[in-house]
Amino acid sequence: MKKTALIMAGGRGERFWPRSRRNLPKQFLSLTDDGKTMIQLTVERILPIVDLEDIYIATNKDYRNLVKEQLPGLPDENILCEPVGRNTAPCIGLGAVHISRKYEDAVMYVLPSDHLIKFNNMFLTVLKDAAEVAEKGDNLVTIGITPDYPETGYGYIKFRPDVMEGRSYEVERFVEKPNLEVAKEYLATEQYLWNSGMFTWKISSILDRIRTLMPDTYAGLRKIRDAIGTPEEDSVLEKEFFAMESQSVDYGIMEKAQHIYTIPGAFGWDDVGSWLAVGRIKKTNEAGNVVDGNVITVNTHDCIVQGQKKLIAAVGLENMIIVDTEDATLICAKDSAGDIKKVLENLKICHRDEYI
Amino acid sequence: MKKTALIMAGGRGERFWPRSRRNLPKQFLSLTDDGKTMIQLTVERILPIVDLEDIYIATNKDYRNLVKEQLPGLPDENILCEPVGRNTAPCIGLGAVHISRKYEDAVMYVLPSDHLIKFNNMFLTVLKDAAEVAEKGDNLVTIGITPDYPETGYGYIKFRPDVMEGRSYEVERFVEKPNLEVAKEYLATEQYLWNSGMFTWKISSILDRIRTLMPDTYAGLRKIRDAIGTPEEDSVLEKEFFAMESQSVDYGIMEKAQHIYTIPGAFGWDDVGSWLAVGRIKKTNEAGNVVDGNVITVNTHDCIVQGQKKLIAAVGLENMIIVDTEDATLICAKDSAGDIKKVLENLKICHRDEYI
Numbered sequence: 001m002k003k004t005a006l007i008m009a010g011g012r013g014e015r016f017w018p019r020s021r022r023n024l025p026k027q028f029l030s031l032t033d034d035g036k037t038m039i040q041l042t043v044e045r046i047l048p049i050v051d052l053e054d055i056y057i058a059t060n061k062d063y064r065n066l067v068k069e070q071l072p073g074l075p076d077e078n079i080l081c082e083p084v085g086r087n088t089a090p091c092i093g094l095g096a097v098h099i100s101r102k103y104e105d106a107v108m109y110v111l112p113s114d115h116l117i118k119f120n121n122m123f124l125t126v127l128k129d130a131a132e133v134a135e136k137g138d139n140l141v142t143i144g145i146t147p148d149y150p151e152t153g154y155g156y157i158k159f160r161p162d163v164m165e166g167r168s169y170e171v172e173r174f175v176e177k178p179n180l181e182v183a184k185e186y187l188a189t190e191q192y193l194w195n196s197g198m199f200t201w202k203i204s205s206i207l208d209r210i211r212t213l214m215p216d217t218y219a220g221l222r223k224i225r226d227a228i229g230t231p232e233e234d235s236v237l238e239k240e241f242f243a244m245e246s247q248s249v250d251y252g253i254m255e256k257a258q259h260i261y262t263i264p265g266a267f268g269w270d271d272v273g274s275w276l277a278v279g280r281i282k283k284t285n286e287a288g289n290v291v292d293g294n295v296i297t298v299n300t301h302d303c304i305v306q307g308q309k310k311l312i313a314a315v316g317l318e319n320m321i322i323v324d325t326e327d328a329t330l331i332c333a334k335d336s337a338g339d340i341k342k343v344l345e346n347l348k349i350c351h352r353d354e355y356i
Numbered sequence: 357m358k359k360t361a362l363i364m365a366g367g368r369g370e371r372f373w374p375r376s377r378r379n380l381p382k383q384f385l386s387l388t389d390d391g392k393t394m395i396q397l398t399v400e401r402i403l404p405i406v407d408l409e410d411i412y413i414a415t416n417k418d419y420r421n422l423v424k425e426q427l428p429g430l431p432d433e434n435i436l437c438e439p440v441g442r443n444t445a446p447c448i449g450l451g452a453v454h455i456s457r458k459y460e461d462a463v464m465y466v467l468p469s470d471h472l473i474k475f476n477n478m479f480l481t482v483l484k485d486a487a488e489v490a491e492k493g494d495n496l497v498t499i500g501i502t503p504d505y506p507e508t509g510y511g512y513i514k515f516r517p518d519v520m521e522g523r524s525y526e527v528e529r530f531v532e533k534p535n536l537e538v539a540k541e542y543l544a545t546e547q548y549l550w551n552s553g554m555f556t557w558k559i560s561s562i563l564d565r566i567r568t569l570m571p572d573t574y575a576g577l578r579k580i581r582d583a584i585g586t587p588e589e590d591s592v593l594e595k596e597f598f599a600m601e602s603q604s605v606d607y608g609i610m611e612k613a614q615h616i617y618t619i620p621g622a623f624g625w626d627d628v629g630s631w632l633a634v635g636r637i638k639k640t641n642e643a644g645n646v647v648d649g650n651v652i653t654v655n656t657h658d659c660i661v662q663g664q665k666k667l668i669a670a671v672g673l674e675n676m677i678i679v680d681t682e683d684a685t686l687i688c689a690k691d692s693a694g695d696i697k698k699v700l701e702n703l704k705i706c707h708r709d710e711y712i
Contacts, residue, residue, distance in 0.1 A: 018669070298698045311684035311711055313374070313699045316692025324685065328667035331687055336672020342654045343669040355667055 001135055001202070002106040004054040005046055006095035009039055009067065009113035010085055012060075014344050015274045015337075018328035019306065022356050027113040028066045031272060033282050037070050038272070039113040045120055049127060050109065056080055056098060057113070058091045083238040088197075089252040090217055090244045093210050094237075097225035100203050107131045108206065110199040110249075116281060118268025126265040129167040130200035133261050138205040141168055142254060144193025144262040145269045150183035153273065155195040155250070157262045158186075168261035174250060193264055195250070196271070200263075209253050217252075220244050274337045275321045278304050293324065304334075328355055357491055357558070358462040360410040361402055362451035365395055365423065365469035366441055368416075370700050371630045371693075374684035375662065378712050383469040384422045387628060389638050393426050394628070395469040401476055402465065405483060410462075412436055412454060413469070414447045439594040444553075445608040446573055446600045449566050450593075453581035456559050463487045464562065466555040466605075472637060474624025482621040485523040486556035489617050494561040497524055498610060500549025500618040501625045506539030509629065511551040511606070513618050514542075524619040530611050549620055551606070552627070556619075565609050573608075576600050630693045631677045634660050649680065660690075684711055 013026040020026045027039045036044070043055055053075055057067050061081035068079065080094055092110055099106055109127060117123045130141045144157045155176055159169035174195060178186060186192035211218040220240035227236035254260055270277055279302075282290045289297055293307025300317040307324045314322060319334040332340060347355050369382040376382045383395045392400070399411055409431055413423050417437035424435065436450055448466055455462055465483060473479045486497045500513045511532055515525035530551060534542060542548035567574040576596035583592035610616055626633055635658075638646045645653055649663025656673040663680045670678060675690040688696060703711050 018667075296699050296702050298695050298702070299692060311374075311708075313684065313686045313688075313696075315686065315695050315699060316689035317687060318689075320687070322687055328669065329680065329685055330669045330671065331673060331676070331678055332669075333672035333674075336655060339654050339671045340669075343652050343671060346652050346654070352667075 001131075002054065002103050003050045003109065003131060004056070004099050004103070004106045004203075005050045005109040005111060006056045006058055006092060006099075007039065007042055007111050007113045008088065008091055009057050009059040009063065010082055010091065011112075011114060012085075013114070014341050017340055017344055018325045018330050018355070019323055023062065024066070025063070025114075026272070028063070028070060031278055031281060032116065038116070039067070040070055041116065042111060042113050043071055043074075045117060045123065046109065046111070046127070049124055053078070054099075054102075054106075056095050058082060058095050060085065083241045086241060086244050086246045088249040089210070089214060089247040090221075090241060092199075092206065092249050093214075093217060093221045094224065094241075096203050096207050096210075097221050098228065100207065101225065101228060103203070105202055105204045107134055108199075108201055108203050110201075112197050112271075114272060115196070115198075116268075116270045116272055116277075118270070120267070122267035123265065126263055126267060127200065130263045133166045133168045133263065134200045134202055134205065136165065137259060138208060139165065139201070139259045139261055140205060140209065140254065140257060141200040141261045141263055142171065143196050143198040143200070144264050145196045146264050146266040147187055147192065147194050150178075150180055150187050151194065152177055152180055152183050154271075156183075156186055156192045157195050158192050159262050159264075161191055165261055166263075168263040171254075171260040171262050174255050193262055194269075196265070196269060197250075199249070206253070209257050213256050214245070214247065214252050217244050217247070275304055275323065275332070275340075276334060276337050278306070279334075302334075357487075358410065358459050359406045359465065359487060360412070360455050360459070360462045360559075361406045361465040361467060362412045362414055362448060362455075363395065363398055363467050363469045364444065364447055365413050365415040365419065366438055366447065367468075367470060368441075369470070370697050373696055373700055374681045374686050374711070375679055379418065380422070381419070381470075382628070384419070384426060387634055387637060388472070394472070395423070396426055397472065398467060398469050399427055399430075401473060401479065402467070402483070405480055406465065409434070410455075410458075412451050414438060414451055416441065439597045442597060442600050442602045444605040445566070445570060445603040446576075446597060448555075448562065448605050449570075449573060449577045450580065450597075452559050452563050452566075453577050454584065456563065457581065457584060459559070461558055461560045463490055464555075464557055464559050466557075468553050468627075470628060471552070471554075472624075472626045472628055472633075474626070476623070478623035479621065482619055482623060483556065486619045489522045489524045489619065490556045490558055490561065492521070493615060494564060495521065495557070495615045495617055496561060496565065496610065496613060497556040497617045497619055498527070499552050499554040499556070500620050501552045502620050502622040503543055503548065503550050506534075506536060506543050507550065508533055508536055508539050510627075512539075512542055512548045513551050514548050515618050515620075517547055521617055522619075524617040527610075527616040527618050530606060549618055550625075552621070552625060553606075555605070562609070565613050569612050570601070570603065570608050573600050573603070631660055631679065631688070631696075632690060632693050634662070635690075658690075 009027045056078045058080045158172040163170035227233045288302040290304045295307040295312045298315045300314045303320045305322045321332045323330040365383045412434045414436045514528040519526035583589045644658040646660045651663040651668045654671045656670045659676045661678045677688045679686040
């Protein structure tokens with residue numbers, strides 16, 4: 001069966017401020033040594049198994065031009081612009097109705113645009129295995145990540161080790177982000193995977209589930225589908241999308257549906273959740289620093305220093321994140337990376353939109 | 357007797373990098389909340405007891421224009437440009453020969469241009485007391501600072517508590533920077549003062565000492581004096597100054613001469629030796645931060661953040677120095693302030709003169 005992909009690129013993440021901005025979110029940034037942006041890497045990664053004309057990008061209309069610039073070979077009509085963010089269920093539904101007009105049925109991979117994967121071949125093998133499971137009946141397959149440590153920032157998937165379908169396991173339930181103690185228990189049972197937010201299913205399977213489990217959303221998607229290619233396409237999309245309930249596919253579909261499978265992956269996945277990830281992703285020098293740009297370090301260790309043209313001199317520092325941009329410089333202790341959002345809150349309160 | 361002053365402003369200090377540069381050293385920077393530069397404050401401070409036309413600035417010729425800009429009322433001929441730095445003895449000699457052409461004799465205050473004084477009235481009282489001692493015979497008076505703590509970065513003056521002249525004590529000897537243990541002993545004896553590098557003497561007294569203790573320097577100064585106002589003034593100054601031995605007045609004169617007195621001062625003296633001084637000088641907010649410019653702090657304590665136009669966001673920091681300028685930003689742990697010079701060494705080695 002034909003393989004297609006929907007790459008979700010509508011996020012407005014704030015955790016890479018000041019490099020990421022409202023008009024340049026994380027998926028459009030280069031955070032790796034190869035200079036490619038996150039979304040470019042995401043597309044490149046799946047090209048061996050999905051043709052470029054079958055890759056769809058769901059994004060906010062503000063980012064249409066960024067997508068066009070960064071993915072110049074992508075057909076224009078494959079850029080799906082959400083008039084407003086309504087979480088993943090409507091986004092995936094929009095992708096599915098577009099693909100359903102092109103193919104009677106197809107396998108649909110759903111992938112975030114801002115994760116990194118170290119072992120690409122292993123990742124592709126998992127995607128192929130997932131497609132095999134998805135092609136049977138109306139199975140919905142979520143890709144689970146074999147956990148390395150008791151992370152408390154992710155949701156988990158509990159699977160039934162004794163109920164397999166191909167290389168996947170039946171999902172018993174999805175669980176919210178646990179506390180550390182619970183996360184440790186999960187790890188010990190060996191029956192939990194991290195929920196990566198990557199999915200594989202047939203277009204028919206997912207649309208059928210939206211119809212039965214989210215009937216209002218489905219009705220809206222039908223109207224959008226009927227309007228595609230007509231003069232009313234934009235206005236119908238706008239009207240119906242605004243009216244839709246904001247809902248994640250996890251909560252709206254996966255937690256309620258039958259025939260949910262998970263396939264464990266151990267392909268060096270990283271959700272690149274904060275500047276700390278850059279310390280894992282990029283080359284580290286002998287002093288433990290990750291340094292880019294015009295930077296001098298003196299007696300400085302285990303720091304992330306992302307300079308540009310301006311000279312950054314770091315003296316006697318440890319475990320710091322320094323990020324310089326044209327109009328703003330962040331200096332942040334590594335263990336305070338979660339507080340970067342407070343800078344943005346402050347900027348919002350003060351209406352200093354030029355920095356957001 | 358007429359009171360005159362020589363303000364020494366030839367220093368090229370590197371400890372306020374990146375704000376201070378080779379073409380804008382510390383004495384021309386504003387480091388206080390009032391916005392005035394160090395040299396402006398130094399001149400303003402003594403105006404109640406020395407007329408502006410009797411204040412001379414000794415500086416490097418590269419800084420002539422900076423002096424003119426920052427001290428617009430000062431007569432042009434009061435800016436004495438050293439062709440090359442030859443330490444304090446030739447500098448003071450140059451000032452003395454200029455003043456000796458204007459007055460048959462006069463009291464000469466010698467002051468660094470880059471120190472701060474908190475209690476100005478007390479300082480002026482000390483200067484007046486020092487002048488009284490200096491006017492008698494050929495006494496040379498150095499202003500000592502009553503030490504607050506066992507500083508190891510200053511030289512000390514040992515005085516004879518039982519040999520007074522007016523409000524000053526006879527100096528027994530000058531001692532080099534001590535180690536901590538020795539500095540503690542000095543403090544305990546109550547017979548040691550910090551050597552501030554501020555002096556009071558008559559023109560006749562200092563020139564006579566140069567003549568007897570530094571005869572070669574004196575010979576050069578005589579030639580310079582004779583050429584003042586002639587077409588050869590600049591060429592003679594250049595030739596003689598280059599030929600002079602580089603020598604401090606402490607070593608060349610004070611440690612060898614008779615009739616040396618010190619007058620203790622406790623007027624809130626600060627030599628503003630590094631960025632740490634800014635934490636003492638400027639207003640500190642509730643979080644213990646000294647903040648200027650376009651700065652947002654989140655959970656940040658006891659930091660010095662000197663921003664300008666660019667937004668500086670400091671998150672989760674403690675005891676840090678952050679200094680932003682047009683083309684360079686310093687981020688330095690407070691206890692590594694002494695390592696800022698290593699940044700400059702690095703820049704010199706790499707011939708990156710634009711940053712020096």
